[in-house]
Amino acid sequence: MIGRVLRAQSGQYWVDVGDRTVHCTLRGRLKKERRAVTDLAVIGDRVHVELVDEAGDEGVIDAVEERRNRFARRQPGGRGKYKEQVVVANLDWLFVVMACSKPPFNPRLLDRFLVIAELDAIPAAIVANKIDEGEDDRFASYEAIGYPVLRTSARDGTGIEALRAQIGDGVAAFVGPSGVGKSSLLNRLEPGLGAAVGAISETLDKGRHTTRVAELHPLAGGGWVADTPGLRELAAFALPAAELAGCFPEMRPFLGACRFPDCTHDREPDCAVRDAVAAGAISAARYDSYLRIRADEAR
Numbered sequence: 001m002i003g004r005v006l007r008a009q010s011g012q013y014w015v016d017v018g019d020r021t022v023h024c025t026l027r028g029r030l031k032k033e034r035r036a037v038t039d040l041a042v043i044g045d046r047v048h049v050e051l052v053d054e055a056g057d058e059g060v061i062d063a064v065e066e067r068r069n070r071f072a073r074r075q076p077g078g079r080g081k082y083k084e085q086v087v088v089a090n091l092d093w094l095f096v097v098m099a100c101s102k103p104p105f106n107p108r109l110l111d112r113f114l115v116i117a118e119l120d121a122i123p124a125a126i127v128a129n130k131i132d133e134g135e136d137d138r139f140a141s142y143e144a145i146g147y148p149v150l151r152t153s154a155r156d157g158t159g160i161e162a163l164r165a166q167i168g169d170g171v172a173a174f175v176g177p178s179g180v181g182k183s184s185l186l187n188r189l190e191p192g193l194g195a196a197v198g199a200i201s202e203t204l205d206k207g208r209h210t211t212r213v214a215e216l217h218p219l220a221g222g223g224w225v226a227d228t229p230g231l232r233e234l235a236a237f238a239l240p241a242a243e244l245a246g247c248f249p250e251m252r253p254f255l256g257a258c259r260f261p262d263c264t265h266d267r268e269p270d271c272a273v274r275d276a277v278a279a280g281a282i283s284a285a286r287y288d289s290y291l292r293i294r295a296d297e298a299r
Contacts, residue, residue: 002065004090004171005045006224007215013041013061015049016218022049022059030061039072039086040064043214043226044171046090069121071173073230074238082240087214087230092170095150095163097127099180100134106177107138111289112235113175114147118247119239125150125166127174129181132156141283145250154184164189169222173231190219241297245273248290250282266291 003017013024024047030040041047046065052058069091072084096113098105110126117124125148128136132153139149150166152159163185166172174182183194214228245251245265251273259270268274276282 001049001051003047003049004216004224005041005043005047006218007213008041008043009213013047014215015047015059015061016216017049020056022051022057024049024059024061027060027062030064042070042086042089043216043228044089044091071116071120071122071228071231071234074240082238087228088171088173088226090171091122091173091226092168093166093172094122094124095127095172095174096124097129097174097176097180097182097185098139099130100128100136101130102133103177103179105138107285108289108292109177109235110142111286112239112293114142115239115244115247115293116234116237118249119243127152127163127176127185129154129185131158141285145286152185154181154188157188160185160188164219167219167223167225171216171224171226173226173228175231175234186225189225193217193219193225239293239297241294244290244294244297248282248286250286251276251290254282264294266294 001017003015003022005013006016006021007014011025013026015022015024026041041061041064045067047061048063048065049059050062052060067089070086070089071091072086074082074084094113094117096110098110114124126139126142128139128149128151130153131151132155136149136151143149148166150159150163152163174186176182186194214226214230216224216226218224245255251265254272254276257272258265258268260268263271265271265273273282273287277284277287
């Protein structure tokens with residue numbers, strides 16, 4: 001049977017197969033592969049399971065299907081290379097939650113979240129929360145370049161049905177700065193879900209490390225929400241500078257049209273991207289985010 005990995009810890013896997021959750025280990029030949037690949041099976045993976053007990057509660061994973069996408073934790077690996085560890089696979093949505101009031105809108109952080117989603121080929125949408133407290137005009141420019149914007153209020157329930165419909169029976173993850181209302185939105189989607197997924201604790205805020213297990217939380221009526229410490233730390237991860245421009249959708253039509261094939265779109269002459277900014281085809285604010293992110297990665 002085919003199922004979805006809900007939890008992975010120390011070589012043990014809990015797989016949803018539709019009518020129940022099966023506790024699994026890896027088939028022997030996969031264990032050999034796992035020695036070299038630590039992320040052979042992660043939450044969100046679609047796997048083939050063979051039951052090994054009469055009750056149908058225990059099984060072995062025979063195969064892992066090819067991933068549609070993956071969210072990977074990245075660290076510099078030297079000489080421009082990056083080490084990756086896959087945290088969650090097959091995300092249907094990465095919801096970047098920003099507030100219409102407090103905390104103040106941070107376009108640079110929003111752009112960084114969107115860049116990472118593009119890098120990992122994860123569909124991204126912006127959740128403009130606290131719509132009852134402020135204007136949302138600042139998100140119109142993102143809609144213009146193709147990002148869905150869901151306007152919500154965790155306080156009065158505005159937009160929650162649309163958000164739930166967007167998730168459907170897929171796998172979603174919520175990210176965003178502290179204080180924007182992620183946990184409140186999750187509680188609106190399903191009572192108690194925000195407490196289960198949680199925000200970064202006061203202990204973590206003080207710089208201490210807490211070991212947590214990545215898992216998928218099922219939603220009533222179908223769908224899952226991914227909970228991983230890696231997703232909460234998303235904006236701090238390294239980004240390959242060479243792939244950065246391609247992670248801005250509005251820049252893609254102009255890439256390859258510069259005079260120099262290795263153009264960084266910063267100060268080089270005859271740069272098609274800079275010309276597009278001057279012509280208004282690319283917003284100056286988004287271009288500034290590109291430059292700032294590139295500068296950050298060069299440090």
